[in-house]
Amino acid sequence: METPPNCDRWSELPVDLLRCVLERLSFVDFHRANMVCSNWYLCSKQTLGPRYGSPLLIMSEEEGSYRLYNPEEDRVYEAKSNYRFLGSSGKWFLVVDSRSDLYIINVFSNEKIRLPPLETVKSSLYNIERLGGDKGFELFIEHAKILVTTKDLRAVLWVDEKKRDYVVVWGFEACPYLRFWKKGDVNYREISTRFDLWLYGLKDMVLKGNSLYVRTVPNNIQHLVLSGQDRFEVVSEIYRPLLRTDEYERLIRENKIISLINNIVVTTSQELLMVQTLAYESSSFERHRMFHLYKEQDTKFIKVDSLGDEALFLDLGITVPADHTLGIEPNSIYFTRDDRFCHKRDSYIDICVYNLATKTIKHFPSLSNLKLKDAQWFFPS
Structure with missing residues (x-):
C-alpha cells in the first residue's frame, strides 16, 4: 500500500x-x-x-524485485527493491544494495538503518579496499590479494525490538575473518575463523542474541559470545567428525548422490543440532531430498529422529514452538535451500515443508511459476 x-x-x-x-x-x-x-x-x-506471528517468505526474483508470500492466505504481495537480502530477524532484514552498502530495513514500513561501509574495518592483519561501482572489493591478507563482490558476502542479523538494539555479523566467503557490529560501535570488529595456517573458510553461522555459532573448515564449530567493549569470548569449541549414514553409503555406491550439506541449528532450549540435507536422484532421474538430525551431546553428535513439538527453520538456523493456529507444523523442517553460506554450482530453490515423522514434503503450487533466484523463511515478530 x-x-x-x-x-x-x-x-x-x-x-x-x-x-x-x-x-x-x-x-x-x-x-x-x-x-x-x-x-x-x-x-x-x-x-x-x-493473526500475528505466522511464518512468511521473502522471495527475490531474477529481474531484481522481491515479493512476500503468506502461506496461510496463499497470497503473494509484490514490492520493488534492488536489495539483496542477507539475513533476517523478525520483520527486519540485513540487505546490501547495488552500491555495495549495508542496511537494516523493515520490510513492511521501509524504515532503514544504514551501516558503516564494508571497508570500515579496524584490523592490523588485513585491509579492504572498495574498487568503485559494482566492481567489488580487494582484500589484502598476509601479502595476498583477493577480489570479492557482494555475491561472496555472508551475514546474519539479530534485532531486539523492545530495546531497539541490533547485532550484525558478516564476512566474505574467501576471507578467514568475520566482522561484527553492535549498535553504538564506531568500527566493525573482527573474529578469526582460521583453523590453522592454511585451513580456513566459512561454512555456516547462526546468531541468536549475542551468541554466535560458527562452522568453519574443516569441521570446527565454535560458540562465541559478542560482549560489549568491542570484545568476544569463545565459550566452547567442537570438532565435528564426518557424519555418514547407511542411506548415504548406499546412495554413494549407486552413484546417485547430488550433494550433501550440513547446517547448524540452535533450538529453543539452546541445544546445538546438525541438520544433514542429502539430495539424490532416483532411477527415473527425479530429484529427491533426505534429512537427518544430529544432536550435540558431550562434544559428540548423536543421531535423533524427531524435533518433538518444534519446527525447524533452516534459513534462520533456529527451532520454534509449533503452533497450529499460526500454521507452524510440529516436527517439520521449513526449507528453501541448503547452501545459503556455502554455495554449490547445482544450487536450486526448493520451497517446502518436510515432515520428519511421515517423511513427506509439502510444496506450494502457487509459487511454481515464479522465476526466483533466492527465497527465505522469516517471522514478522
Whole structure:
C-alpha cells in the first residue's frame, strides 16, 4: 500500500470507519496501512488485526524485485527493491544494495538503518579496499590479494525490538575473518575463523542474541559470545567428525548422490543440532531430498529422529514452538535451500515443508511459476 498523495484527508476518516477498513485487511496490508500517518497508526493499535506471528517468505526474483508470500492466505504481495537480502530477524532484514552498502530495513514500513561501509574495518592483519561501482572489493591478507563482490558476502542479523538494539555479523566467503557490529560501535570488529595456517573458510553461522555459532573448515564449530567493549569470548569449541549414514553409503555406491550439506541449528532450549540435507536422484532421474538430525551431546553428535513439538527453520538456523493456529507444523523442517553460506554450482530453490515423522514434503503450487533466484523463511515478530 503506497502512502496516499493527500495524507491529511485520509487521516480525517472517522475512527469507526477506519477501524472497519483495517479489520478487513490482510496481514501484510495491515502492517503497511499503519504507516500511512499517525492517526492510522494509533487506530491500528486499537484494532484487532490479522493473526500475528505466522511464518512468511521473502522471495527475490531474477529481474531484481522481491515479493512476500503468506502461506496461510496463499497470497503473494509484490514490492520493488534492488536489495539483496542477507539475513533476517523478525520483520527486519540485513540487505546490501547495488552500491555495495549495508542496511537494516523493515520490510513492511521501509524504515532503514544504514551501516558503516564494508571497508570500515579496524584490523592490523588485513585491509579492504572498495574498487568503485559494482566492481567489488580487494582484500589484502598476509601479502595476498583477493577480489570479492557482494555475491561472496555472508551475514546474519539479530534485532531486539523492545530495546531497539541490533547485532550484525558478516564476512566474505574467501576471507578467514568475520566482522561484527553492535549498535553504538564506531568500527566493525573482527573474529578469526582460521583453523590453522592454511585451513580456513566459512561454512555456516547462526546468531541468536549475542551468541554466535560458527562452522568453519574443516569441521570446527565454535560458540562465541559478542560482549560489549568491542570484545568476544569463545565459550566452547567442537570438532565435528564426518557424519555418514547407511542411506548415504548406499546412495554413494549407486552413484546417485547430488550433494550433501550440513547446517547448524540452535533450538529453543539452546541445544546445538546438525541438520544433514542429502539430495539424490532416483532411477527415473527425479530429484529427491533426505534429512537427518544430529544432536550435540558431550562434544559428540548423536543421531535423533524427531524435533518433538518444534519446527525447524533452516534459513534462520533456529527451532520454534509449533503452533497450529499460526500454521507452524510440529516436527517439520521449513526449507528453501541448503547452501545459503556455502554455495554449490547445482544450487536450486526448493520451497517446502518436510515432515520428519511421515517423511513427506509439502510444496506450494502457487509459487511454481515464479522465476526466483533466492527465497527465505522469516517471522514478522
